[in-house]
Amino acid sequence: MLKRNRIVKFKEMLIEKLLLCCSLLSVFTTAAIIYVLLSESVGFFKEVRIIDFLTDTQWTPLFTNKHFGILPLLCGTLLTTLIAIGVAVPVGLISAIYLSEYATVKMRHITKPLLEILAAVPTVVYGYFALLFVTPLLKKFIPGLSGFNALSAGLVMGIMIIPLVSSLSEDAMHAVPMGLREGAYALGSHKIQVAFKIVFPAALSGITAAVILAVSRAIGETMIVAIAAGQQPKFTLNPLVPIETITAYIVQISLGDTPHGTLEYQTIFVCGTTLFILTFALNVISFKLKRRFQEIYE
Amino acid sequence: MDRDVIIQIEKADSFYGTKQILKNITLNIYAKAVTSLMGPSGCGKSTLIRCLNRMNDLVPRFRLEGKILYKGLDLYSRDVDITDLRREIGMVFQKPNPFPKSIYENVAYGIRIQGVTNGEFIDGIVEESLKKAALWEEVKDRLHESALSLSGGQQQRICIARALAVKPQVILFDEPCSALDPMATAKIEELITELKKNYTIIVVTHNTAQAARVSDFTAFLYLGDLIEVGPTGKIFTVPQDKRTEEYLTGKFG
DSSP: OOSOOHHHHHHHHHHHHHHHHHHHHHHHHHHHHHHHHHHHHHHHHHHSOHHHHHHOSOBOTTSSSOOBOSHHHHHHHHHHHHHHHHHHHHHHHHHHHIIIIISOHHHHHHHHHHHHHHHHSOHHHHHHHIIIIIHHHHHHHOTTOOSSOHHHHHHHHHHHHHHHHHHHHHHHHHTSOHHHHHHHHHTTOOHHHIIIIIIHHHTHHHHHHHHHHHHHHHHHOOHHHHHHTOSOOOSOOOTTSOOOOHHHHHHHHHHTTOOTTSHHHHHHHHHHHHHHHHHHHHHHHHHHHHHHHHHHHO | OOOOEEEEEEEEEEEETTEEEEEEEEEEEETTSEEEEEOSTTSSHHHHHHHHTTGGGGSTTEEEEEEEEETTEETTSTTOOHHHHHHHEEEEOSSOOOOSSBHHHHHHHHHHTTTOOOHHHHHHHHHHHHHHTTOHHHHTTOTTSBGGGSOHHHHHHHHHHHHHTTOOSEEEEESTTTTSOHHHHHHHHHHHHHHTTTSEEEEEESOHHHHHHHOSEEEEEETTEEEEEEEHHHHHHSOSSHHHHHHHTTSOO
């Protein structure tokens, strides 16, 4: 009875190792990606000075007169991201407040999955939606609008990340203890005061984490901007003209016939590294905020 | 002893969905006295106290039949403004629930949401309320620190100060000491005794000793029925009902 069953023990060990391998796989992939990004970037910076990369206002690696300034691409990314956040944060937060504080249980069970369907639409569909529906629509109101522009790409990207903002913020608000709401009601609060003066501030770090994650998502979004925002790196914050984001540039080069090992080829890795640093920093901040939030209420 | 009745509960039945919690409760609450609602878990004592400031309205499918009169006014009539009612009848909860704001802002919250912006006036109320809650000396130099940095007992007194700041007539205490250690409990009980000079107080407790220490009147509830009610001295020395006697002597609970 008390003897160890060797077969069971062996099976346990086998399963444990298998699980370990699976989790190591994703760690290894990440490490490999970072290695490739960095090693190609090092090659790039042997030819281009970092100071030029960071301060030159032109990005023309495919022209005879080559310039390698990341600023125009960064500007395009910043512009579309700002527009997207301008849409997603207000709409997302208001939906989250509605879902968390106002909706009945039944209503929430219907509305929340519906909102999340937005996240299930393939981004390429959003891209064509921006190019073929939103841009022509906006042209009726803004005659000077170009066929490719940051505005409609940004707006549509904003719509796409609404569920991310609303779902994560709703989780944060839902996690605010019922006791706090009761305490506020017991002092004669109206519902809107409970929502905005108690629940919203109490969930603020969770909400901030959600917003940062949304920013990070917008920075990394590729398909919509590649299709609808254009392919002209411009150092401008004008949302009505074609621009190019970092991600769209990577698509452009990857799809083209740029020979392997050339400087032009290496630019996509240096762009990838820039993107990676941006989104990684934002995700770390978001993660830290989220943990702080959990510490308060657990 | 002649006392004014401030709250009359008349034939109250309450339900969560189809489940009946309170059964035909008729009870008078006297002004400027402490009334304990005592009984084992699940007897309906918390439900009863939450009917008095309509906190149960937050619970879906809650229903009350019968009447609860506050100064002669039916609390559940359509004319009652529920926010005014809750300012008049304040509440302190089982688990201290200070807002994640500063000590000062916790106490100021109730008057700020009424639209008061006069800083000096709010300062005055905050100081007065903290003094009444016997917390002023401990926190006066750190009013702008987070209320969450205080100990459990201090947090509960913040909640009392917060309730006092909106000038209630009645204060409901829903097992205010169940999350506190004996020292903090003693302080809250002392405070309740002090507050009854100016406020009507109702305390829910499952702790018989606490009911005996703090209250002038004690009501014993069991499985949704009000078994008996009377002056605390009488309930504890000559209980009329066998179940009360058994509860007091620890045969169940």
